[in-house]
Amino acid sequence: xxxxxxxxxxLAGEREQTQARRQLGTWRTVGAILRKELLVELRTLxxxxxxxxxxLTTFVVFHFALNRSSxxxxxxxxILWVTLLFASILGVNRLFxxxxxxxxxxxxxxxxxxxxxxxxxxxxxxxxxxxxxxIVALPAFSLLLLGTPLGPALxxxxxxxxxxxxxxxxxxxxxxxxxxxxxxxxxxxxxLALPLFVPIVIGAARAxxxxxxxxxxxxxxxxxxxxxxxYDLLFGxxxxxxxxxxxxx
Amino acid sequence: MSALEVEGLAxxxxxxxxxxxxSLTLETGRTLVVxxxxxxxxxxxxxxxxxxxxPHAGSVRVLGASIPDESWAIxxxxxxxxxEPLLYRELSPEQNLSYHARLHGIGHxxxxxxxxxxxxxxxxxxxxxxxxxxMVQRVxxxxxxxHEPDLLLLDEPYANLDPAALELVxxxxxxxxxxxxxxxxxxxxxxxxxxxxxxxLREGRAELLRSAGELTPGEITELxx
Numbered sequence: 001x002x003x004x005x006x007x008x009x010x011l012a013g014e015r016e017q018t019q020a021r022r023q024l025g026t027w028r029t030v031g032a033i034l035r036k037e038l039l040v041e042l043r044t045l046x047x048x049x050x051x052x053x054x055x056l057t058t059f060v061v062f063h064f065a066l067n068r069s070s071x072x073x074x075x076x077x078x079i080l081w082v083t084l085l086f087a088s089i090l091g092v093n094r095l096f097x098x099x100x101x102x103x104x105x106x107x108x109x110x111x112x113x114x115x116x117x118x119x120x121x122x123x124x125x126x127x128x129x130x131x132x133x134x135i136v137a138l139p140a141f142s143l144l145l146l147g148t149p150l151g152p153a154l155x156x157x158x159x160x161x162x163x164x165x166x167x168x169x170x171x172x173x174x175x176x177x178x179x180x181x182x183x184x185x186x187x188x189x190x191x192l193a194l195p196l197f198v199p200i201v202i203g204a205a206r207a208x209x210x211x212x213x214x215x216x217x218x219x220x221x222x223x224x225x226x227x228x229x230x231y232d233l234l235f236g237x238x239x240x241x242x243x244x245x246x247x248x249x
Numbered sequence: 250m251s252a253l254e255v256e257g258l259a260x261x262x263x264x265x266x267x268x269x270x271x272s273l274t275l276e277t278g279r280t281l282v283v284x285x286x287x288x289x290x291x292x293x294x295x296x297x298x299x300x301x302x303x304p305h306a307g308s309v310r311v312l313g314a315s316i317p318d319e320s321w322a323i324x325x326x327x328x329x330x331x332x333e334p335l336l337y338r339e340l341s342p343e344q345n346l347s348y349h350a351r352l353h354g355i356g357h358x359x360x361x362x363x364x365x366x367x368x369x370x371x372x373x374x375x376x377x378x379x380x381x382x383x384m385v386q387r388v389x390x391x392x393x394x395x396h397e398p399d400l401l402l403l404d405e406p407y408a409n410l411d412p413a414a415l416e417l418v419x420x421x422x423x424x425x426x427x428x429x430x431x432x433x434x435x436x437x438x439x440x441x442x443x444x445x446x447x448x449x450l451r452e453g454r455a456e457l458l459r460s461a462g463e464l465t466p467g468e469i470t471e472l473x474x
Contacts, residue, residue: 032351036337036344043339043376103335106301107392111352112325249302 026114033108033121038128040098047091048132055087055137063144070147070214077208080141081201084134085168085194091129092172093189095122096180109247119173119243127169134161146212153211156220160211163228164204167235171196174239177246196235203228250313252277252400252429253298257307260293260453267293268453271307275446280430282440282461285450286473291433292332294450295402298431299329312399325353328398330406330422334389338378342369342388345377346395353396363391367417382409390418394426401428405435437466 041047062071062079071079099105108118138157142150150157172193179188207220207228253275260268268290275281283291296302298311300320308315314322329335336345346360364370367387377385386409393401406422407415420426424443434440441447441461449457449472456472457464 028354029352032348035351036340036348039344040337040339098337098339102337103331103333104337106299106329106331106333107335107349108352109301110299110324110327110329111349112321112354113352 026117026120029113029117030121030124033118034124037121037125041125041129047094048129050090050094051087051129051133052136054090055083055133056140058083058086059137059140059144066145071145072212072214074205074209076146076212077205079145080208080212081164081205083141084130084137084164085197085201087133087137088126088130088168088172088197089190089193091126091133092176092193093179093186095126095173095176097185100180105247115244115247116240118247119177119239122176123169123173123239126172127165130165130168134165148214156211157208159225160204160207160220160228163225163232164200166232167200167228168197170232170235170239171200174235174242174246177243199231200228203231250277251275251310252279252312253281253431254310255307256309258294258297258304258309259306260290260297260302261305266453268297268450271448271450271453271455273446273448273455273458275429275431277429278427279445280424280432280443281446281448282444283431283433283448283450284435284437284440284457284469284472288452289450290453291450292404293453295329295331295404295431295433298400299327299402300324301329323400325396326399327402328393328396328400328428329402330389330393331402331404334377334385335392336377336385336388339376341374341376342380342391343373345388346392349392349395355396359395363395363421364388366421367391367414383411383414386410387414387418390421394421399428401426401430403430404433406432407436407439437469441466441469 059079099108138150142148175189175193175196179185179192182188203224207224210218210220251274253273255274256272258268258271259266271294273281283294285291293302297304297309297316300311300316300323303317310316312323312326314320336342340348342364343360346364347357350357350360361370364373367390369384369388369391372380372384377388380388390406401422403422406418410418422430432440432443441464444461447457447459447461447464447469448455449469451472457468
């Protein structure tokens with residue numbers, strides 16, 4: 001039988017009265033995490049500047065390597081999406097590093113909150129990084145490689161960006177959460193993420209190609225937008241089902 | 250009422266047994282001090298009680314909830330002060346505590362209250378990475394008690410604290426806190442002074458489990474030989 005200490009209990013009755021347990025709604029938790037993520041990024045400037053610099057450098061490299069005054073259609077769309085997806089890998093790799101190295105996971109797991117809130121908040125964080133990247137990268141792409149303003153293509157391109165960013169954000173968050181607790185996380189993240197990003201590259205590039213046509217830009221084909229939307233939904237559900245297990249011991 | 254009921258607890262890391270056959274009962278409001286050399290399983294025990302690690306065998310009840318099946322029921326009732334301060338280095342103490350306060354559904358006035366209590370208010374806006382280790386430990390204490398937990402799990406809580414800081418944190422995590430406490434310590438004299446019950450671990454096994462009044466510091470030092 002286990003021994004039990006025989007000193008009198010010191011628990012004050014008032015403690016129980018003040019211990020009205022607080023259970024935060026999921027969206028308030030998402031807001032708390034998102035706010036913290038953006039504060040950390042603003043203080044460190046680790047992810048967005050690196051992603052942006054990478055994409056700008058890549059466009060400059062393509063500009064000189066292709067030795068053409070402008071690109072259009074499939075080629076332009078391919079360059080744009082491959083560059084954006086590789087740039088996004090930099091953000092994916094850093095997404096959970098502070099949580100893993102500074103005890104953020106433990107602090108979160110000790111709180112009485114819905115764990116899915118971290119998935120949603122991290123995906124929104126990555127989506128915000130992608131939007132910041134694209135605000136700089138799209139004008140640079142237009143200037144260095146298109147040779148024409150993006151104006152007419154913009155509505156269709158924005159829709160494609162939203163659908164592609166959602167997919168990258170959800171898959172990136174899932175992969176980052178899987179990779180961050182391994183010793184080879186910098187290697188494992190890209191190795192796992194890139195194959196899953198391939199359908200997004202295909203869908204986004206096919207949807208974007210007609211928008212970048214020199215002769216007569218046309219609206220993206222509905223089937224490619226639909227493919228992107230379905231892929232987002234599929235991985236949204238997979239991530240929601242798996243994320244709790246990734247946070248578990 | 251028992252705050253902790255542990256029976257035959259075991260936990261492995263791969264092939265290595267970190268804890269095996271540990272059993273104890275701790276009444277509400279009392280203090281268990283865990284002694285043992287490095288690698289004895291103290292931190293593993295604390296992390297299991299905090300619901301951060303799953304037990305691999307045995308039964309564990311914390312504040313009446315069975316771990317891991319009912320872990321959700323005690324989240325928010327446990328305060329953990331481990332080796333890591335669980336603070337984001339780039340954020341300030343105020344930002345870190347505000348984040349934790351939001352996770353626990355606590356108002357900002359409580360953040361100010363605990364920052365005052367550990368005398369960090371004057372530097373509450375600086376990044377944690379710019380603070381000394383002692384100051385970081387004080388902020389970590391403030392984080393651990395921010396949500397007024399029922400159970401405090403403290404891993405060498407007085408490390409890096411000077412005598413003045415020890416006085417500051419005493420009302421928060423000391424015997425006067427009113428919490429049930431589990432403290433990991435390497436200080437036989439200081440640990441015994443705080444303990445109601447003592448657990449001595451060696452290589453994951455409970456070598457000693459007795460009321461504090463029955464023990465001398467010398468008997469605890471034997472654990473380390």
